[in-house]
Each structure stands twice: as structure tokens, then as C-alpha cells.
Amino acid sequence: MAQDPRALLAKADKQASSARGGFSLFGGKQDKLEIAADLYTQAANAFRVQKLGREAGQTLEKAAAIQQEINEPDDAANSFVEAYKAYRKDDPSSAARVLEKAIQHYTLRGNFRRAATHQQNLAELLELEIGDIPKAVAAYEIAGDWFQSDNAEALANKVFLKVADLAALEGMYPKAIERYEGVARSSAGNNLMKWSMKDYFLKAGICHLASRDKIAFKKALDSYVELDPSFPSMREFQLLNDMLEADDGGDAEAFADKIFLYDQMSKLDKWKTTMLLRVKSSTTAPKPPLLGCIEEDDDDGLA
Known part of the structure; x- marks a missing residue:
């Protein structure tokens, strides 16, 4: 039979209160607080069994407070991490707050x-x-x-690519470009990662186009070739050049046509589709039928 979390919580509160109540013949303050912290943890686990995440998180915070008081910072940090897990769905703001406390502990360590x-x-x-x-x-x-x-x-590169993807969608193009190009540079000497460089170059190039700084874009293309001499033979390089040429001429139909042709060989994901439509919208010509194909294809199940 599952334990009653509220009964355990009441027992933990009583134990903590007793520990702070003065002299006792039956154990010192430290021992009683250790028992109270353990009871709070048990109560929190019982709350989690009942899917009461907020109550579990609050109880784990009580355990962490005692663990800090009795100079057990590692245990307290672990309790904060468990509180984050408990809070995550029911109270994400509290989850962030307690996780920041655990992070602070680990950085100090x-x-x-x-x-x-x-x-x-x-x-x-x-x-x-x-x-x-x-x-x-x-x-x-x-x-x-x-x-x-x-x-x-x-691990760093994986996170930096996430930074770049989110930053680009938020219109933070310089940050996105910096991170894509940084990951590309770090991949250049790694045979397992080198094959992905063309995708990082393509994404950075799309961000350059979105930022409307074509001079920087042309310089960037030169630097990509310098970093990877095989890049000019790839479809991604050709697409970037074709898009730049179409954009320079304000030719919306040519722009969409080149994207459509690329999509037939290398399926565009949701990020690329979103960003390319954004770049496309900056041209002066009316939207052509082929761009509509890109929009209709955005049902490939990508989230």
C-alpha cells in the first residue's frame, strides 16, 4: 500500500520542529534534521507517485533547505534537481528557479x-x-x-546549433551566423563531422540573405570555400549562389524555382522552409506558384 504523502509531510514537519526546539535526551539537532530531510524526501516521492508535482517540488525544497542547514550541499543540490523534475510540468517557473540553485552549486564546485x-x-x-x-x-x-x-x-556544438536555429527564427541573424560558422570551423578537422559543414554553410548563408547584408554574404561564401575547398561542387553552394543572383535581380520566380529544384534532391526541413519563405517575402515580385509548392510541402511531420 502506498504511503500517505501528507502524513509523511506532517511527520517531517514535526521532526524538523522538534530538532529546533532545544535540548533533547533522544538525539542531537543534527541527527533529527537528517531524519527530517529524509522524511521530506519520502513524502515528496509519495506525492510524485500520486502525480502531484507541485506538492512534491515544494516538499523537496524543504528537504534541500535542511540539507543546506546541516552542511550537506551536494545532497541539497540533488534535492533541487529532483524538485525541478517534479515541478517541470505543473509549475515550470518554479522548476527553473530551483534548477538555477542546483546549477549555482555545481559551478561553485x-x-x-x-x-x-x-x-x-x-x-x-x-x-x-x-x-x-x-x-x-x-x-x-x-x-x-x-x-x-x-x-x-x-556536446558544445550540438548546443550551439540549437542557439543558431532559435536565434535565426527570432531574427537574431548575427548571433545565428556566428554560431553556424563557429561550428563549421570546429568541424573542419573532424572527419566524422566534416560532412555536415555544407548544411551549416547553407544555414549561415540563408541568415546572411535574411539580414540583407549581401556584401557580408559574398565574403562569407569566399570564407566557406577557403574552409572547405570541396564546397563549390555541392548543391548547397550552388543554391546559395542561385538565390543571391535571383535576389539581386528581384526575380521572385527564379528564386522559388531554384529552391524547388533543390527540394527535389534534398528535402527542405521546417527551419529552412520558414527561413527561405522569409527571405522570399523580401523580394518585390509577386509570389509565384512554385513557392506555393514549398508551403504545401510543409506537412512532412517536422515539428
Whole structure:
């Protein structure tokens, strides 16, 4: 039979109160507070069994407060992480608040790999549950920097690509370009990652077009070729040049035609479709039928 979480909570409260109530013949304050912290944790787990996330999170915070009081900071940080998990769906703002406390602990301890992992969790919470994309972008960047400082280049690059994707959709084009190009540079010497460079170049190029800085775009293309001499032989390079030429001439039909042809060989994902339509909307010509094909194809199940 499952334990009653409220009975356990009342027992924990009583134990904590007793510990602070003065002299006792039956154990010192430290021992009683340790028992109280354990009872709070048991109560929180019982709340989680009943899918009462907010109550579980609040109870785990009580456990963490006691663990801090009795100088068990590692246990307190773990309780804050568990509280984040409990709060996540029912109270995402509280989930972010307690996770930040755990992150602070791990950074003070110099455990940047664990701090980076939880910072990434915080960024995902801000993005998916709270919906604050600018804050999510900033949180992802911090996670990437910490992974990088811990020599976890692959993890850092994964997070930096997330930064770039979100930043581009938010119109933060310089930041997106910086991150795509940075990941491309770090991939150049890695045979397992080098094949992805063409996609990073394409995404950065689309951001250059969206930012309307064609001089910077042309310089960027030259730098991509310098970084990867095989790039001019790839469809992505040709597409970027074709889009630039069509955009220079204000030729909306040619712009859409080149995208359509590329899509027949390499299916556009939702991010590329969204960004290309944004670039397309900046041209002066009326929307051609072929661009409509791109829009209609945006039902490929990508979220």
C-alpha cells in the first residue's frame, strides 16, 4: 500500500520542529534534521507517485533547505534537481528557479560538465515550457560555453546549433551566423563531422540573405570555400549562389524555382522552409506558384 504523502509531510514537519526546539535526551539537532530531510524526501516521492508535482517540488525544497542547514550541499543540490523534475510540468517557473540553485552549486564546485547539462535542461525548459525564446537562447549559449570549457566539443556544438536555429527564427541573424560558422570551423578537422559543414554553410548563408547584408554574404561564401575547398561542387553552394543572383535581380520566380529544384534532391526541413519563405517575402515580385509548392510541402511531420 502506498504511503500517505501528507502524513509523511506532517511527520517531517514535526521532526524538523522538534530538532529546533532545544535540548533533547533522544538525539542531537543534527541527527533529527537528517531524519527530517529524509522524511521530506519520502513524502515528496509519495506525492510524485500520486502525480502531484507541485506538492512534491515544494516538499523537496524543504528537504534541500535542511540539507543546506546541516552542511550537506551536494545532497541539497540533488534535492533541487529532483524538485525541478517534479515541478517541470505543473509549475515550470518554479522548476527553473530551483534548477538555477542546483546549477549555482555545481559551478561553485567546479563541476562544469554537470552544470552544463543542467543549464541545457534549463534552456529547454525556457524554450518548451515557458516559451521565453530570448532567455532560452542565452541559457543554451551558457551551456555550450561550459561544455566547451570542459573539452566536450561535440556536446558544445550540438548546443550551439540549437542557439543558431532559435536565434535565426527570432531574427537574431548575427548571433545565428556566428554560431553556424563557429561550428563549421570546429568541424573542419573532424572527419566524422566534416560532412555536415555544407548544411551549416547553407544555414549561415540563408541568415546572411535574411539580414540583407549581401556584401557580408559574398565574403562569407569566399570564407566557406577557403574552409572547405570541396564546397563549390555541392548543391548547397550552388543554391546559395542561385538565390543571391535571383535576389539581386528581384526575380521572385527564379528564386522559388531554384529552391524547388533543390527540394527535389534534398528535402527542405521546417527551419529552412520558414527561413527561405522569409527571405522570399523580401523580394518585390509577386509570389509565384512554385513557392506555393514549398508551403504545401510543409506537412512532412517536422515539428
